[in-house]
Each structure stands twice: as C-alpha cells, then as structure tokens.
Amino acid sequence: MIQRFYIDTSVIGGVFDIEFEEHSTILMERIKFGQIKAVISEVTVKEISKARKEIRDYFYSLPKDSIEYVDITEDAVQLADSYIAENVVGKSSRDDCLHIAIATVNRVDILVSWNFKHIVNIYRIRGYNSVNIKLGYSALEIRSPKDIVGYENKI
Numbered sequence: 001m002i003q004r005f006y007i008d009t010s011v012i013g014g015v016f017d018i019e020f021e022e023h024s025t026i027l028m029e030r031i032k033f034g035q036i037k038a039v040i041s042e043v044t045v046k047e048i049s050k051a052r053k054e055i056r057d058y059f060y061s062l063p064k065d066s067i068e069y070v071d072i073t074e075d076a077v078q079l080a081d082s083y084i085a086e087n088v089v090g091k092s093s094r095d096d097c098l099h100i101a102i103a104t105v106n107r108v109d110i111l112v113s114w115n116f117k118h119i120v121n122i123y124r125i126r127g128y129n130s131v132n133i134k135l136g137y138s139a140l141e142i143r144s145p146k147d148i149v150g151y152e153n154k155i
Helices: 009-016 021-032 042-049 053-061 074-085 091-105 122-134 145-149
Strands: 003-007 036-041 067-070 110-112
Touching: 003 021, 003 091, 009 021, 009 042, 009 053, 021 036, 021 145, 036 042, 036 091, 042 053, 042 091, 074 091, 074 122, 091 110, 091 122, 110 145
Parallel strands: 003 036, 003 110, 036 067
Antiparallel strands: none
C-alpha cells in the first residue's frame, strides 16, 4: 500500500532552495514515480498560487495521479481553531493549523514540512497531538523531508 504524505508548500518550494533542495527533490521524485501519494489541500493550492513562477510550474507539472486533493472540512476548521484556542500557536499561524488539521482529519501517514517554527517543532507537535487526542483524533506524525529520505540513501 502506498503511503499518503500531506506535503505543505515548503516541501515543493524546497526543490528551489539550496538548503532544502537535496531532500525535497528526492521526496518529490518518489511522488512523481508513484512511490508516495502526495496529499494536497486547498490551503496548499492557495499558497502555491502566491509562490514564485518556478515553484508554481513545478507543482503543476506533477503527475495528476500522484496527488490526492482534499477539502477543508468543517471538522478540520474546528480542529484548527482548537489548536489556536489551546495556544499551540498564535492566530497568525492559522494556515499552518489548517495544514495540521486537514492532515489529521484525513488520516495521512505523515505530514511533511520544512516549517520548523510552527510545524516541525517538537513542542508544537506535542501541542497539536495533545489537542488531537483530547478531541478523539489520532496523533499525527510530523517530519521534515530530511527525516524521511536523509538517512536511507547514505551507505
């Protein structure tokens, strides 16, 4: 069974960033070749629409069958609002909360991001998962692309 990874915009943009290029490219190649299903939300599409042209072009060049689009549901909105109400992050991080909530509600295998301030941060992860469990959802695995592809390619 193919794993479903929710990827946020930072992973796609990472293909064009010297610091993140290697691991983002490896992950995106696995998506292109159908080894991983990329789960993308309306939030991601909105963010991509504001990104540089090269990032937009790269995103829209991905094979359609390698991407699963998911909607922003009322459950996801309520869950995102709960993260803010529980002070996991502030109100200005609402889109980050939506990414987490959408991934949680859609039961993805892993959420992948380069956002170390609001998403891939042990204290935030504990906060998100505390809220998830309190509200009857499963804990969400949150990792950077380096965590996923960084070690298995080393000999």
